[in-house]
């Protein structure tokens with residue numbers, strides 16, 4: 001079961017009006033095509049570990065566990081503070097979780113759902129009773145702010161959950177589903193900076209260390225994968241769409257969210273949307289939306305909750321939880 005969720009974002013805010021000053025774009029276009037009004041952006045000195053720590057401590061306080069209780073840490077991110085070691089190891093040290101094993105999951109936007117699925121499997125294999133799953137990004141560090149096709153979309157943030165064994169009151173993870181299609185990788189990727197094309201001055205000059213995206217193609221693939229993932233989650237949990245009390249999808253674009261809900265025949269008043277406040281924060285997006293839904297009283301214990309996401313890879317995942 002998900003015993004506690006926490007979230008944190010850097011204080012800095014980049015509004016659509018700010019972007020209008022440097023890009024050939026407008027607030028009206030961004031709101032109409034994406035639903036985004038602002039995003040939180042980390043200051044250069046703010047590390048991923050610093051705001052992930054806040055989210056993790058909040059999740060642990062809500063779950064009633066301390067760092068010493070953690071058996072493991074799974075950290076979903078594509079923007080670790082450094083290439084080596086993992087973001088999970090940096091967070092383990094910051095938390096003082098000295099009993100916990102720690103590793104990263106690299107699955108882009110659905111990374112946090114992949115992490116939840118992996119944690120659930122490890123618990124079933126008796127490899128942990130209390131596992132912290134973090135989804136956090138500093139996407140501002142890999143965004144090309146001269147490219148209006150991507151600069152308007154992304155934001156920074158962190159979310160975290162503590163997973164514990166299911167309790168007698170029925171709160172549990174009811175189904176998990178993961179998928180991938182690496183054939184479509186080049187539609188949304190960072191071409192350089194890996195071991196195939198290590199960082200050089202020329203590579204940085206050509207901005208090959210930053211996100212490149214074919215927006216229209218990604219949009220179509222996102223709607224398809226989100227819809228299929230929703231169907232799979234419902235199927236695997238042995239429920240119907242009518243049983244869903246709240247759907248908390250990846251916050252990439254309001255139109256993708258609306259198309260997914262329409263496909264699943266889930267009314268938009270059951271769908272959590274906060275893309276307007278945070279933009280697309282990749283693996284942090286669902287836990288950030290969960291934390292807000294709980295704070296607003298929209299997500300309560302016992303609710304049948306559908307989580308669904310899609311991202312670079314392509315990757316997709318869904319999880320059904322009796323909250």
Ligand code: ACO
Pocket residue numbers: 024025026029030033034108109148149152188213215216217218219222252253256280282310311312
């Ligand atoms: N401001 C103004 N005009 C723009 C902007 C902008 N920021 N960006 C693109 N345009 C223009 C284009 O140049 C194009 O002009 P043209 O018709 O003269 O050629 C026109 O708007 C339409 O462009 P499209 O790319 O077709 O616009 P679309 O409606 O598809 O919106 C967007 C673009 C917002 C990027 C959309 O495709 C999208 O959201 N795609 C999915 C992106 C996404 O979710 N990615 C992440 C998923 S995975 C993950 O989360 C990492």
